[in-house]
Every structure is written in structure tokens, then in C-alpha cells.
Amino acid sequence: MSTLQNNTTKDKLLEAAVRVLNAQPRASLADIAEAAGVKRVTLHRVIGTREELLRDVALRALEQMDEACLNAVKGKRKAIEQLKAIVGALVPCADSCHFLWKNPDIWQEPEIAREIERHNTVLCELVDRAKQEGDILSLIPNSWIIASLDAVLYAAASTAKAGNIASNDASTLAVQTLFGGITKKVKGATLLGA
Amino acid sequence: MSTLQNNTTKDKLLEAAVRVLNAQPRASLADIAEAAGVKRVTLHRVIGTREELLRDVALRALEQMDEACLNAVKGKRKAIEQLKAIVGALVPCADSCHFLWKNPDIWQEPEIAREIERHNTVLCELVDRAKQEGDILSLIPNSWIIASLDAVLYAAASTAKAGNIASNDASTLAVQTLFGGITKKVKGATLLGA
DNA sequence: ATTAAATGAGACAAAAATGTCTCATGTCAA
DNA sequence: TTGACATGAGACATTTTTGTCTCATTTAAT
Secondary structure, eight states, X not given: OTTTOOOSHHHHHHHHHHHHHHHOTTOXXXXXXXXXXXXXXXXXHHTOSXXXXXXXXXXXXXXXXXXXXXXXXXXXXXXXXXXXXXXXXXXXXXXXXXXXXXXXXXXXXXXXXXXXXXXXXXXXXXXXXXXXXXXXXXXXXXXXXXXXXXXXXXXXXXXHHTTSSOHHHHHHHHHIXXXXXXXXXXXXXXXXXX | OTTTOOOSHHHHHHHHHHHHHHHXXXXXXXXXXXXXXXXXXXXXXXXXXXXHHHHHHHHHHHHHHHHHHHHHXXXXXXXXXXXXXXXXXXXXXXHHHHHHHHOGGGGGXXXXXXXXXXXXXXXXXXXXXXXXXXXXXXXXXXXXXXXXXXXXXXXXXXXXXXXXXXXXXXXXXXXXXXXXXXXXXXXXXXXXXX
């Protein structure tokens, strides 16, 4: 529970920023401050400029993801098991992930770019291992798999927000969808052959 | 090829709007006009206000999706086959779909809301039919499936844009991922049982 | 050649957003 | 109580964005 919320003014602001900007990409700083129950002046005092706000939100998102991933892989041996655990663990911070994906312009920030690069590297290594262990179709590009991973989190965020699903089921469904697809499996035939 | 591009100034502007706003949610009208190779005054003359621009972009996206879906289901009998065809056909307009999903605020426009509602209804009926025909896991909520469908398109858009994949393969992969998942299938076991 | 339609150039005002002040107020700890 | 500290209230200048003019210039059709 360290990074998820700390109830400091800064954390309230960062949380509100994710929520508001996901709903209205053009929201003003005044909108965000209001959603955090705080005046705009305070936002400037505590965080600084808009650029710094976006940067902090992104860094916080990456921290959350890091923490979730680290806890998730503990005690798992097979790469595919670690990956499934990661997907499930990332669902609760799907909003933050979503924010990262919805705002490609902030990837230009060197600090952000470095972190994202690091995340991708770790994930790619894990996917490669899962492929070697025969659990993931080798002909699917890593970039596609990672994009799909984020996509499923995105789906989880949307559905959970719409209130159509319990947060707990969302993790299960995300893992099922990404790794198993939505169809019933019959006699082991796959769509791509192989 | 009717709605995809017509080379009129309006179409150039709408196309540029999708592209620029997906990359920079806070892009100004000047940015969009410039990306369309046109002056901002022309944007105002041809389209009108920012609100009208967003509305037109959304409507155009929905038209493209309609057209793609209609063509896709032709001659297909089983619901699952129609769904797969739809997913494949939607990949080329993934950018427009993405725009719709990234901008929840425009769903409040009644005209847009009605169209989206209609799309969802059609898709839900198709999914229900696929469930009845035994091709889709009944325990996965429709809302989840539709969100995942858009999510996979989203993944397709990202990956294609990053240049990591040919546009043609993207359709195949999207269908594979959504319906079959990314894992190798062994002895027909599914994650959720059932 | 002439006309009509579309676009650019340039300017303009109004609105909105941003960032920074100062001063007042409240709150918590020593 | 006092004194640091965080926040609110209010104002301010600056910048950006938006929407609308007028008047050229181009282009295509007649």
C-alpha cells in the first residue's frame, strides 16, 4: 500500500489527475485541482507546472507497476506463470497504465522513456523465456504481445469503470482473455496452425 | 473506398485530426490544420468549431466501422465467423476506433451516443449468438468481450504504428489473440475450466 | 476571358489556461 | 501561546487558443 495512495496532497492530486485526464484528455489544471478537492494554487505549489504534473503522474504509474510486478513474480518459476501473475497484478493499476498509453507525448521525457524501456526489456525477456519453454506461440511478435497485454488491462479498466464487473473477476478475466482467448477450446486446434 | 478517404479538404482534416489527437490529446486546432496541410482559417470554414470537429471525427469513425462490418459479415453464417471477420475488418480503421475510445467525453454528444449504442447492440447480439452456438465461453460478460475487442484493435494500431508489423498480419494476429489467446493450446484445457 | 468557389494572409477580439504574486486563515506541534 | 507550515482567497500578467472578420490569390468551370 506504499505507492497506491498516501493521502498526502500530492498523492490526492496525482490520483485525481489520472482519473480526470483519462476521462477528459483536455482537462485543465483547474479541473484536476478541483477533482482533488484542492485549489489550483496548491497544485502549482505542491507539484509545479503542467509538464511536471504529467511527468509525476507517469513516474508514479511506473512505480506502481514495478511494485505490482515484483510482488507478483515471487515464488513463480515458469515464465508463463510469472506473466500471468503480472497481468493479474497489473489490473488494479490499470488506470495508471491506461494513462501512460493514452499520452504518447510524455514518452519523450527522458526519465519516462528510460523507465518504459526498462519495463519493456524485462517483459520481453520474460516473453522470450515463455516462448522457449513452449508456452507462448513463437510466431507472435513480442511487441504485439506487450501491446495486447496493455490492451487487456485497458479493457479491464473500461469494464470495471462501467461497473459491469467486480474488480476481482477482472484480474481473472484479463488473464483468461490474453492467454486463452475468448473461445471454447476444442481438440487443441489453433487458428494459426503450428 | 468511399469513407476511408476522399481527398476533399474536409477528409484531409478529419484524417489529420485522428492522427494528431491520438498522438497528442491536447493538440490545438492550429496543429491539426497544419498536419492537414491547411490553414487554421480553412478548418473553421470547412468544419466549424472544435466541438464540431470532434463530433465529425467521431461520426466518420463510426461510419468507417459500419462499412467495414457490413462488408465483413457478408456470406458468413456462424456468429463466430462473422465476429472474426469483423475484428479483421476493423483493424484498418483501428486509429479511428482508438480515437473513439480515447475520448470518452464525446460520448455525451447524443448523436454519437446513439450510434455507439447501436454498434454495441449489434455486437452484443452477435456475441450472444456465438455463445448459444457454443463458440464463445458463456461466462465471459459481453461488456468484457466488447472492451477486449476494442483493446485488441488498439494493440493492432500501436504495433502497426510502431512499424513492427505488416498491416496484413495485424488482422490475422488480432483475430488470433482475441479468439485464441497467445498461448499454445494443449489437450483442450482452458484456464477457467468449463 | 470571365466568373464562382475555395483557400491563404493577416489581423482582431474574446476567452481560457497558466504561472506567480501577496495576504489571510487554519492547524498542528513544541 | 507561539510559531512553523500548509492551504485558501484573490488578484495579476502572460500566453495560448479559439472563432471571426476582410481582402487578396488561386483554381476550375463556363
